[in-house]
Amino acid sequence: MATTVLPNHGASVPDVVAIGDEAEDLSSWQKRSAINKENQIRLVKLAHMRYQHPDLEQITTFLIDFGMRIACRTDNEIWFRGYGSDQYVYYACKGPKKFLGGTFQVESYEDLERAAKLPSAAEIREMKDAPGGGYILTLTDPDGFPVNLMFGQTPAATGAYPEKLTLNYEAEKARKLKFQRFKPGPAAVHKLGHFGVCTQNFTEMVSFYTTNFNIAPTDFLYVTSPDGKKKNVALFAHIDRGEELVDHHSFFITSNATSHVHHCSFEVHDYDTQNLGHQWLAQKGYESVWGVGRHILGSQIFDYWWDTTGNMIEHYADGDLVNEKTPIGYGPAGDESLAVWGPEVPGWFLQ
Numbered sequence: 001m002a003t004t005v006l007p008n009h010g011a012s013v014p015d016v017v018a019i020g021d022e023a024e025d026l027s028s029w030q031k032r033s034a035i036n037k038e039n040q041i042r043l044v045k046l047a048h049m050r051y052q053h054p055d056l057e058q059i060t061t062f063l064i065d066f067g068m069r070i071a072c073r074t075d076n077e078i079w080f081r082g083y084g085s086d087q088y089v090y091y092a093c094k095g096p097k098k099f100l101g102g103t104f105q106v107e108s109y110e111d112l113e114r115a116a117k118l119p120s121a122a123e124i125r126e127m128k129d130a131p132g133g134g135y136i137l138t139l140t141d142p143d144g145f146p147v148n149l150m151f152g153q154t155p156a157a158t159g160a161y162p163e164k165l166t167l168n169y170e171a172e173k174a175r176k177l178k179f180q181r182f183k184p185g186p187a188a189v190h191k192l193g194h195f196g197v198c199t200q201n202f203t204e205m206v207s208f209y210t211t212n213f214n215i216a217p218t219d220f221l222y223v224t225s226p227d228g229k230k231k232n233v234a235l236f237a238h239i240d241r242g243e244e245l246v247d248h249h250s251f252f253i254t255s256n257a258t259s260h261v262h263h264c265s266f267e268v269h270d271y272d273t274q275n276l277g278h279q280w281l282a283q284k285g286y287e288s289v290w291g292v293g294r295h296i297l298g299s300q301i302f303d304y305w306w307d308t309t310g311n312m313i314e315h316y317a318d319g320d321l322v323n324e325k326t327p328i329g330y331g332p333a334g335d336e337s338l339a340v341w342g343p344e345v346p347g348w349f350l351q
Contacts, residue, residue, distance in 0.1 A: 015326045019219075023327035026216055026240075033210065040214045041115050042107040043239050046192055046250040047150055049264045050091045050100035051311060058308045059092055065284050066305070066313065067189040067268065067277055071156075072131045079131050082189035082266065083159030087132035089192045089266065097309050099261040101138065101146030102195045102251070104213075104239075108151065112137050115149050118212065132156065142204045143259045145197055162188070162269040180272075187268040187277020187315050193300075195264035196252035198350070205253050206235055216240040218249050218322055219297050221333035233333050236297055238322055248298040248320035254350055262350075263304060263312035267319070271301055274317045278303045290349060293342015297329070302342070 016023070030037070053059040056078060060070070068080040071088045079088035091100075106112060112124050112135060121139040127150075134153030138146050166175040199205045209215045221234035236249040254262065268274050278292050289312055291303030300316035307313050331337055335345045 015320075015322060019327050019329040020331075022330040024330070026324055026326070026328055029217060029328055030210075033207075035211055037214065037240075041111045041149070041212055043149075043213050043215065044105040044107055044241075045239060045246075046102055046194065047086055047105045047153075048089045048091055048103045048192055049195060050093075050103060050146070050148060051309070052095040052098035052100055053092050053309045054094070054096055055308065056092060056094050062286065062308045063090060063092075065186050065281060065286070066307075067186040067266070067315070072129075074129065077129070081131075081156065082191055083161065084191040085155045085158050086191055087130070087153055087156045089189060091130075097311075099145070099311075101148045102192075102264070103136070103148035103150050105153070106149050106151050109135065112149055112151050115139060127153075142201055142208050143197065143199050145259075145261070162273060165270065165272065182272060182276060184276055184280060186280050187273045189266040189268060189315075191267050193247055193265045193267045193316055193319065194250045194252065196254065196262045197260070198254050198256035198262050199259050200256065201259070202233060202235075202253060202255040206232075209237065209251065209253070214240040215251060216324075217328045218326065219329040219331065221254075221331055221337060223333050230330075232330075240324060243323050243325070245321040245323050248300075248322055256351065261311070263314050265300075265302075265314035265316050268315050268317050270317050274301055274303060274315050277315055281305060290346055291342060293339045296337060296340050297331075302339075 060078060063080050068082060068090060071079040071081040076094040078092045080090040081088045115121055115137050116124055118139050121137060124135050124137045127134050127136050132153040134150055136148055136150045138148050141147055168175045215237045217235055218238045219236040220232045222230040222232050224230050233255040235253045237251045238246050238248060239250050268277060275292055282288060287306045289304035289306055292301060294301050298320050300319040302314055302316050304312055304314045338345050
């Protein structure tokens with residue numbers, strides 16, 4: 001007897017349906033975790049990444065091929081921007097390979113002053129040479145990763161947004177007497193979306209970020225012991241802006257035998273833009289890590305690359321949006337939780 005094989009299916013479903021039964025109300029989790037939101041340093045968004053590179057010319061060529069453009073440069077520093085309202089989305093300075101942290105914009109100068117009282121915080125300093133100016137403070141988390149907080153930067157004028165394509169479906173032909181045509185080139189970066197770290201101190205790191213900042217869980221991944229006990233080993237977290245819609249995650253933490261930065265990720269326009277950018281990087285001879293594929297958590301279309309210094313960097317498109325009403329999801333950790341389609345995940349991807 002022939003087995004019935006159902007065709008694949010996709011749909012845009014409500015967050016509460018997609019998350020499923022293993023879920024928890026965010027406010028309940030915050031209460032259970034003894035989080036006082038009034039004491040938090042208020043983040044607005046993730047603004048830019050900071051890295052140190054031994055060869056600025058080499059990384060500049062790569063980042064331009066990746067889809068950024070130079071906003072400003074000196075002999076030892078370069079600021080790269082996208083076409084969004086951020087003055088820059090990536091800062092590079094000359095020196096031995098080093099992760100200098102992600103940079104979050106805060107609501108007020110008072111938030112910087114509050115952060116300056118944390119034990120690991122350095123002094124607030126003015127960014128006199130950086131495009132848009134402003135003030136920045138750097139502190140370190142329990143694993144020693146730098147955390148940068150910024151306030152007072154003048155927004156940039158946005159660049160031209162790419163055209164939204166009209167698509168034809170089998171029973172809905174909206175694109176009439178128009179042909180799809182594309183020009184090969186880099187996948188232009190819009191903005192910084194997220195970054196993440198691997199840690200030996202998962203519980204302490206989760207507590208640090210969700211207590212001191214308005215960073216809130218979107219999804220936890222867990223492993224199950226032989227006796228049936230579940231232990232959280234990964235967190236995808238968003239910036240809690242109340243009812244305002246924000247990216248599914250701006251930051252993630254995953255448990256690991258060693259502590260190191262994992263990757264940073266930048267938004268591009270759409271599926272075609274991303275695939276053309278992937279093809280462009282491949283033709284230039286850069287090393288692909290994983291992709292193109294589509295994630296499950298966050299739903300993004302992804303492609304990961306090694307930059308010329310050996311850091312992992314990602315393009316993404318079509319990511320989920322959440323707010324304080326979105327329940328926290330819980331699910332099993334494993335390769336099968338990473339993507340619904342795409343190449344097989346490299347075995348060392350989360351190592």
